[in-house]
Each structure stands twice: as C-alpha cells, then as structure tokens.
Amino acid sequence: MQALARTRLEVDWPAIRFHPGDLDWWVVQAHGRVPGVAGGVRLWFGPGHELAAFGWFSPPADLDFLVGSIESGATATLVGEMIAWADRCRSAGADASTEPLRAWVAVGDEPGMGALRALGLVVEARPGFVQFTGELSLTDRWPPPRLAPGLALRILASDADIEARVACGRAAFPGSTMTPERYRTVRESWLYRDDLDLQIVAADGAVVAFALGWFDEASGVVELEPVGVRPDWHRRGLGGEICRAVLRVARGLGAERATIAAERRNDAALGLYANLGLSITAEIISVARPR
Secondary structure, eight states: OHHHHHHHHHHHTTSOSOOHHHHHHHHHHHHSSGGGGGGGEEEEEOTTSOEEEEEEEETTTEEEEEEOSOOHHHHHHHHHHHHHHHHHHHHHSTTTTTOOOEEEEETTOHHHHHHHHHTTOEEOSSOOEEEEEEEGGGGGGSOOOOOOTTOEEEEOOSHHHHHHHHHHHHHHSTTOOOOHHHHHHHTTSTTOOGGGEEEEEOTTSOEEEEEEEEEETTTTEEEEEEEEEOGGGTTSSHHHHHHHHHHHHHHHTTOOEEEEEEETTOHHHHHHHHHTTOEEEEEEEEEEOOO
C-alpha cells in the first residue's frame, strides 16, 4: 500500500492525495496495532498480481481510497466494488441507520469522481481538506530558530517524553484517542524516525508544541503529521518554530519536498502552513449518498 501511495505521489505531484507516512499514522490512530487494520482495509490486485487499488473504511461511514494508474473503465469498476464493500461495512456498524456512506476524493480526480457520481453519490457542502506542498529549498529563506527563555527544542527520547507528548496532543486535539501505549507503537512504524519527532518543552517539563515528520526516502518527500500546540501556548509562534525545526532536519537527511494536510475550516493551520512558504496544491472533498 505504501508503494502504491508512493507511485501516485510521484505521478501526481504536487496535486497529491496520500503520502506513504499517512498509512503508518492511520494504522496506529485507528487500531493501535497493525493486525487490527485487516477488517477496515481491502486490496484489489491486477493481472500481474500487483496492487491496483486499496480502500480504507473508517467507522461509522467514511471511505478513503487510492487507485493506481489504470484506464478509466477499470477505475469505474474498482470504485464500484469499493463502494459496495464500504456499504457492507457501514451497514454492519452500530451507527448504520444514521450515517450515509461518505467517500473522500481529490478535486480533479475525474475518473474517481465520475465513478462516484455514476453510483449516485453527490458532493457534500461540508468543508474538506487541503494539501500543502513545497520545495525544501524554501528553508533557505526562513529566519534563524528563536525560542523564548525557558523553552527548549528536543527529540522525543524517553517514556517520560511520551507521556508528556501524548498529554500535549490530547490538549491540542480534544477528540484524540492517542495513548502512551499507542504512541509507543507509532515509534515501531516503518517510516518512523526519532530525529524527526521533535517537541518544544517548557521549564516544568511539559510539552507545549510538537511535530512529527515522515520521510519517504524513495520519493524524497517528508510529510508533517501531526502538528500541535497546547492551547494555552497559542499565538507565540511555536507552531512555526516546531514545523521549521522538523523540516530543517528532514532537508539535512536528504528530503527535497514537503507536504502537510489541513482541514479547510482550520484558519490557524492554513495560515501557519502558508507562512512556511507552502502552497495549497490539492483539495479533498467528500461525496455521499443522499439521506
């Protein structure tokens, strides 16, 4: 699946849909450990037994999918099979009676969008996501690192760091289900590197900002996911400092390009990533069956 995501990333850049690091992060976010993902993922293979597409179902009713570079007729067939499978997953869930099936698709993915519309799904009014991308040569234009007295930048290196990092994440994202145990699993992921897992720490040992980079050496692209600042430390420039710190390290490791996704309605995140010098190059929207 990561190889397919990498192939599409290289073909579609900068209008990308996934980064290989997304899959490592999603596995832990959704299931805690890799074996638990089996029921929510389905794979489709081509004639030569190469992976042609995958679907990722998230309860109660959301489908993410990626199709390789194949002809549009085959895409329509695959998308039809994905929707049928996702509908069965949705119907088997506890909230099946209240949530319509929803699929996420990139604006400009004409084969995918056409197939979804032919199946009766329509574009929703809800805000979607945007993908920021940029060349890491932009790091040459950044100001030098600057932290207020009492703050320190360091990598996540111990169990105590994990506890503080998770506490900051849950404060930054109130709906987060991350736990210290799950974060230990993050550190076992294929693309995880501790030198790209940075945090800003206050004098009392509390983590006040963090960012994790996923560097795919084969494509030379690093993704930031997630990035967070503790709410009582907002508006002090810490989001920019932590993002720049991770991307500087990534460039030193050989990364040439960067990407990060943000919710369309998150004005603070949109401003932060634009200030880094990244540009919106893709938009992800949802289409759903009418209720």
